[in-house]
Amino acid sequence: MSLPPLREVIAAHGLSASKALGQNFLFDEQLLGRIAAVPGKLEDRAVLEIGPGPGGLTRALLRAGARVTAIERDSRCIPALAEVEAAFPGRLRVVEGDALKIDHADLMGEPFAVVANLPYNIGTLLFTRWLGGEAWPPKWTSLTLMFQQEVAQRIVAKPGTSAYGRLAVLAQWRATAKLAMKVHRSAFTPPPKVMSAIVHVEPAEAAPGVSARTLERLTEAAFGQRRKMLRQSLKGLPGALDALDACAIDPTRRAETLTVEDFTAIAREMGDQTR
Structure with a gap:
């Protein structure tokens, strides 16, 4: 036909x-x-x-x-x-x-x-x-x-x-x-x-030890106020500022300067926040 x-x-x-x-x-x-x-x-x-x-x-x-x-x-x-x-x-x-x-x-x-x-x-x-x-x-x-x-x-x-x-x-x-x-x-x-x-x-292969839900919450907070420094945009997200410190990422940086690997490292430190 x-x-x-x-x-x-x-x-x-x-x-x-x-x-x-x-x-x-x-x-x-x-x-x-x-x-x-x-x-x-x-x-x-x-x-x-x-x-x-x-x-x-x-x-x-x-x-x-x-x-x-x-x-x-x-x-x-x-x-x-x-x-x-x-x-x-x-x-x-x-x-x-x-x-x-x-x-x-x-x-x-x-x-x-x-x-x-x-x-x-x-x-x-x-x-x-x-x-x-x-x-x-x-x-x-x-x-x-x-x-x-x-x-x-x-x-x-x-x-x-x-x-x-x-x-x-x-x-x-x-x-x-x-x-x-x-x-x-x-x-x-x-x-x-x-x-x-x-x-x-x-x-592709997923970065080990990273919760997708944690990364979603992290990026939502970081880019939701993208003109602000990370210490401001992430202050309401439990564990985020401590994770920045553990990853030796300067909290005065803005979200768009971080690599994908930086974000996965922070999310790994924050742990599973699916609940």
Whole structure:
């Protein structure tokens, strides 16, 4: 079964991108194919896609040989995705629901790659959730995600730069993150006000003795008041100032001057603060 062009699908089903759901549709099949190629060979690999919309990226993933599970909250898109499902028998499973309320590892039941043009309004929430948790390595084998370019730059940022902050530390302390490609706003319908970029993340070895929850609390406090010295921004976090002293880190420094290794060392000294 051949599929009609995406623009025809949009028109046939009366679909329009929902601002409330953070939707922006991609129609360029060549570009979608390039995005699907970022995680490497997908033949017979399990792939989780969040927010497939009318199924543009879904098609590219299926054509690359993936077995796709797509979570879509917008019921208007389900009939269009059913057509894609029919064109690739046994290769696409569509789950109607809220990706924030679903346990992705349980849903997939096997190691999986995540490839998604994430809805802008939940992208960062999902990303920090995938990076969180005490169990490591995670069930996902890689994350290939579309973000606003500004957010993407914050994920891959280095210490001492204006983009460096909590997202960079959480993404880099036990994973590798790279900017895979930029996507011009004109590629979308409707065009968003900002440029976009694809970030590719793969799990790495976790720093021993570090609680993910402690690191989350530490970075939240440190970068929540990033213009302040650490002795001010961390004074309300139990054990943080003592940990600075134990790590011989000057408390008059600001958060953006600390490396990812500095943050993990402080979190290790602070111990497990999951309770």
